[in-house]
Amino acid sequence: MFRKLRWALVAAAVALGFVVPAAGASAADNPYQRGPDPTTASVAATRGTFATAEQTVGGGNGFAAGKIYYPIDTSQGTFGAIAIVPGYTATWAAEGAWMGPWLASFGFVVIGIDTNSRNDYDTARGTQLLAALDYLTQRSPVSGRVDAKRLSVMGHSMGGGGAVYAAIHRPSLWAAVGLAPFSPSQNLTTDKVPALLLAGQNDGTVSPSSVQSLYNGIPAGVEKGYLELAGAGHGFPTSSNSVMMRRVIPWLKIFVDHDSRYSKFLCPSLADSTGISGYRSTCPLDVPGGGDPGPGDQAVSLVGAGSGKCIDVPNQSQANGTALVVWTCNGGTNQRWTPTSAGELRVYNGTKCMDAGSGQPGTAVTINACGGGNSQKWTVNATGTITNAQAGACLDVSGGGTADNTPVIVWNCTGAANQVWTRQM
Numbered sequence: 001m002f003r004k005l006r007w008a009l010v011a012a013a014v015a016l017g018f019v020v021p022a023a024g025a026s027a028a029d030n031p032y033q034r035g036p037d038p039t040t041a042s043v044a045a046t047r048g049t050f051a052t053a054e055q056t057v058g059g060g061n062g063f064a065a066g067k068i069y070y071p072i073d074t075s076q077g078t079f080g081a082i083a084i085v086p087g088y089t090a091t092w093a094a095e096g097a098w099m100g101p102w103l104a105s106f107g108f109v110v111i112g113i114d115t116n117s118r119n120d121y122d123t124a125r126g127t128q129l130l131a132a133l134d135y136l137t138q139r140s141p142v143s144g145r146v147d148a149k150r151l152s153v154m155g156h157s158m159g160g161g162g163a164v165y166a167a168i169h170r171p172s173l174w175a176a177v178g179l180a181p182f183s184p185s186q187n188l189t190t191d192k193v194p195a196l197l198l199a200g201q202n203d204g205t206v207s208p209s210s211v212q213s214l215y216n217g218i219p220a221g222v223e224k225g226y227l228e229l230a231g232a233g234h235g236f237p238t239s240s241n242s243v244m245m246r247r248v249i250p251w252l253k254i255f256v257d258h259d260s261r262y263s264k265f266l267c268p269s270l271a272d273s274t275g276i277s278g279y280r281s282t283c284p285l286d287v288p289g290g291g292d293p294g295p296g297d298q299a300v301s302l303v304g305a306g307s308g309k310c311i312d313v314p315n316q317s318q319a320n321g322t323a324l325v326v327w328t329c330n331g332g333t334n335q336r337w338t339p340t341s342a343g344e345l346r347v348y349n350g351t352k353c354m355d356a357g358s359g360q361p362g363t364a365v366t367i368n369a370c371g372g373g374n375s376q377k378w379t380v381n382a383t384g385t386i387t388n389a390q391a392g393a394c395l396d397v398s399g400g401g402t403a404d405n406t407p408v409i410v411w412n413c414t415g416a417a418n419q420v421w422t423r424q425m
Contacts (some may be wrong), residue, residue, distance in 0.1 A: 032150065032257045034076055034107035040272055043265055044246045048106035055141055057111070062131025066113035067092065069100035070142050080150035080174070080256035081109040083132040083166075085125045087157030087238075088182075089118040095156065095238045099245075106249050108256070109146045111136045122158050123185050126165025129153045130331055134424050148425050150174050150256050154248075156237045157182050157206060160197075164214070167193040169331035171349075172299045172425065175255035177248055178214070179237040180206040187217045194223040194285075196251040198244060200232030201277045208278070215280065223285050225251060225266065228278035243275035254285055299336035301329055301424040302345075302395075305384065306417030307402040310335040310424075311354075311395075313367055314405070318348055323364040324408040326397055329424070343377035343389065344370060354378065356410045359390025365408045384420035385413060394419045 035049050042048070050071035057066040071079060082103060086095040092112040103110045113132045115125055130153075137148040152175035155163040160181025167176040171192040178197045182205070188195060195218060199211035208228050215226040227247055229236050237244060247270070250262040265271045267283035302311040304326055312327035313334040329335060337345045337354065345354040353370040357363045370376060377389035386395040393410035397418040401407075413419065 030258055030260075031077070032080065032147070033259050033261070034079065034257060038250075038253075038261055038265070040265070043249055043262070044242055044272065046102060046240065046242065046245075048102075050105050050107055052101050052104040054100070057113075057135070057140070061135040061139070063128040063135075064114040064116050065092075066111050066132060067097065067100060068136065068140060068142055069104035069110040069112075070145055071104055071107055071109070074145065076107075078145055078147040079107055079109045080152065080252070081111070081133065081136055081146045082152045082154055082252065082256070083129045083136065084110065084112045084153070085115065085129050085132075085155040085159035085162050086112075087155075087159050090156070090159075090238070091118070098240050099237075102240075102245060103249070103252075106253070108252065109136065109142060111140075120158075121185065122161025122183055123165050125155060125159050125162025126153075126169065127162075127331070129155065129162050129166045130170055137425055138422075151425060152176060152252060152256050154179065156180060157234065160206075161185065164188060164191075164195075166331075167191055167195060169333075170336070171333070172336070175252055177251065178211070179244070180234055181211060181214060182206045183214060188214050189217045189219065191218050191222055194251075194255045196225040196227070196248065198227045198229065198237075198247075200229050200234055200236045202231055203234045203236075205234040223255070223282050225281040225285075226279065227276060230275050230277035246272065247276075299338045301331070301335050302337055302386075303329060303422045303424050304397050304418060305420035305422060306400055307397055307406065309402070309404065309406075311337065311408055311421075313347060313352075318352060318367075320352075320368045321366050323366050324354070325405050326401070326408060327404050339378075339380065342372065343379065345376075345378050346370065356388040356390050356393070359388050359393055359410060361393055361409075361411045363393075363410050365395065365410060380421075380423070383415060384422065385415060386419075386421055387413065395421065 055068040096112050100110045111132045153163045153166045154177040156179040160178035161183035163176050163178050164183040173193045176193045176195045199208040218224045250265040253259040253262040307326050309326040310329040316334040352367040353376040355366050355368040356375045374389040379387045394413040396411035398407040398409045400418040
């Protein structure tokens with residue numbers, strides 16, 4: 001909230017007649033900044049300054065198929081990424097493909113997906129959005145162009161509900177955008193991800209009031225925005241729409257690129273209100289500092305190579321001594337582990353630590369209050385194994401099991417598949 005305080009001080013200084021120098025923003029200050037200084041005209045343009053290319057994605061990656069759009073230029077470093085899913089029964093080609101090159105030309109890697117079933121609901125669409133990000137950052141042909149920290153999601157209608165689901169279940173995301181979001185399975189009362197929600201003024205499918213209800217549920221302290229597009233119906237995101245994009249792009253630039261140069265387009269009010277019948281936000285939007293880790297402090301899921309399942313705190317228990325298991329990956333907070341500089345693996349936003357107890361082979365791995373002892377210090381090795389400092393044993397799925405609820409223990413290091421772990425953003 002430091003930046004909000006600074007704005008208040010600036011306003012007070014101006015009121016007293018002091019001259020306040022403008023705060024500059026440069027690539028040297030912000031390693032994530034991409035592209036030239038923006039203008040009202042450049043943000044409204046259908047293409048940014050980056051030339052782009054495309055790659056088709058087949059099935060078998062947790063979603064039906066997709067297409068990746070990315071900047072060709074690699075001289076400025078890696079780019080933040082956006083996964084986008086269309087609405088109920090829709091396909092990416094019919095509904096969302098126009099967004100891909102548009103967003104990529106502004107300096108993002110974009111993956112647009114088709115869902116496993118066109119009838120998938122919001123939770124399934126959200127799960128597939130997260131699978132798309134994991135594929136994009138870990139196995140895709142363009143993974144080297146993506147900054148695996150700076151990830152975001154967007155979706156239309158039922159896909160917007162998917163974006164809501166993804167934001168709730170992976171709080172390490174840096175931004176979420178819901179386009180007329182229909183979210184029958186969850187709300188945003190536990191959201192920690194900066195969220196922009198858009199509604200069509202004349203939408204008879206997902207009414208502006210229902211989108212406002214989602215907006216109102218976002219907790220205090222989480223940055224949020226609400227836009228109502230004048231005269232728009234439910235299909236406003238399904239074809240080229242500059243009214244939408246000239247607001248979405250600044251939101252993504254602010255939160256995925258930490259680029260304060262784009263704040264002027266949204267705060268203290270819209271720089272260009274063309275086509276907008278309503279706007280609310282938490283201005284001044286609190287832009288993280290250039291090198292800050294961003295929301296969620298880079299929590300990861302730990303996926304077993306042998307089981308394909310995630311290390312899980314059963315039943316989301318927060319009781320000290322709860323023994324860990326592997327369980328089907330679902331992105332829940334009880335499966336999200338944050339490595340710290342002290343060598344800890346913390347869960348529940350840092351409130352509990354993974355603990356190997358005595359560290360002797362066969363010892364159950366548990367969660368406990370963080371105390372800084374060797375039983376809570378882990379080394380993630382290049383081979384994918386994770387060793388504990390207490391006795392040098394490895395994090396292990398007991399007996400090489402693959403079923404849900406198989407215990408997680410420490411055991412003599414063998415390098416077998418049940419001791420190899422993939423960090424999933």
